[in-house]
Amino acid sequence: MNGTWTVPGYTEVRELGSGGSGRVVLAVHDGTGTAVAVKYLSGRLREDPAFVGEFRAEARLLGGLRTPYVVGLYEYVEAPGGAAIVMELVDGISLRALLKRSGRADAEAALVVLKGSLLGLAEAHRAGVVHRDYKPENVLVAADGSSKLVDFGIAAGRGTTPGVAGTPAYMAPEQWQGRPASPAADVYAATATFFECLTGRKPYDGENFAELAVQHIEAPVPETEAPEPVRPLIRRGLAKQPEQRPENAEAFVAELEGVALAAYGPQWEERRQRKLAALAALLPLLFPSATAAAQGTTAVASTTLGGASGWAPGRGGLLAAGLALVLGTVLLFTTDAIGGTPGGVSALSAFATTSAAPPGPGSPTGTAGPGTAPR
Known part of the structure; x- marks a missing residue:
């Protein structure tokens, strides 16, 4: 869609916003038609191990929070071409x-x-x-x-x-x-x-x-x-x-x-x-469901964490809508304020879909094999 690396298994619909730290896009999972928000780390920051570590930590944190009052994690993906957090979408x-x-x-x-x-x-x-x-x-x-x-x-x-x-x-x-x-x-x-x-x-x-x-x-x-x-x-x-x-x-x-x-x-x-x-x-045009291009009717996806990586949509029949327009400006990362500390970053030699865990030092665990896509 824009010539840059994208998470395998998803089709981008449109960009919700961008900044110096990266971008957030509305995308659709190819296998199920479920709409998701994908938060990409910018190429410039991918060269900095501290920022990559912070990005991974955010994914681990989201994966460890099991509550309907926080936007949920579906998966975290790293590849030679980029890093991304795939998240729940909220029509709001x-x-x-x-x-x-x-x-x-x-x-x-x-x-x-x-x-x-x-x-x-x-x-x-x-x-x-x-x-x-x-x-x-x-x-x-x-x-x-x-x-x-x-x-x-x-x-x-x-x-x-x-x-x-x-x-x-x-x-x-x-x-x-x-x-x-x-x-x-x-x-x-x-x-x-x-x-x-x-x-x-x-x-x-x-x-x-x-x-x-x-x-x-x-x-x-x-x-x-x-x-x-x-x-x-x-x-x-x-x-x-x-x-x-x-x-x-x-x-x-x-x-x-x-x-x-x-x-x-x-x-x-x-x-x-x-x-x-x-x-x-009163503000219908700000809701991404007004313009989302996801096809079909699917359930809101649920995340399987702590064992095998990946996620699978259920069968409830709710239309998966887009993330709020705000994610274009909100989830774009206040990384200029991050007091990051260098940490170990494993070689990005293959796609790695990660099962998130509560924040902690070191790399995430539960990586999948090359090219792994959500199930």
């Missing part, structure tokens, strides 16, 4: 896209979006992983109003100190200071995103990195700008010291549910999920 749009068109969300709708993506984050925290880049671009809102967390490109192990990394508007004070990565930093970023949903602006608006750093480290938490019922969540989540915040995403979800139930009643989640679905329905 980014929270950023919704905010651009609505300006802000009411508190109940914002709570629904926060909860879904926090549940994905909680699974990562249980696996000992810190996302480090929670922001509106990395939250997908599906057509039914549910949400998923995406882009683990700069995720790190809990307690590691790989350097300052993240998106400045959402970085916790300790991230600015280069302190060890912690789930509490992700809670801070999620709260900053929640604040933006509620108010239409970021918590702090410094014009440069230095101003933002000072504001995040020293400025008062702007809780009074949020609706009164949810101010405790803003106050706790944006606390300057990590020990003053909920310790991880699971604890934050518990606090969120308590606040929401007290303020909005037992039906708050169902009621506002319907509203989110209605908002998303």
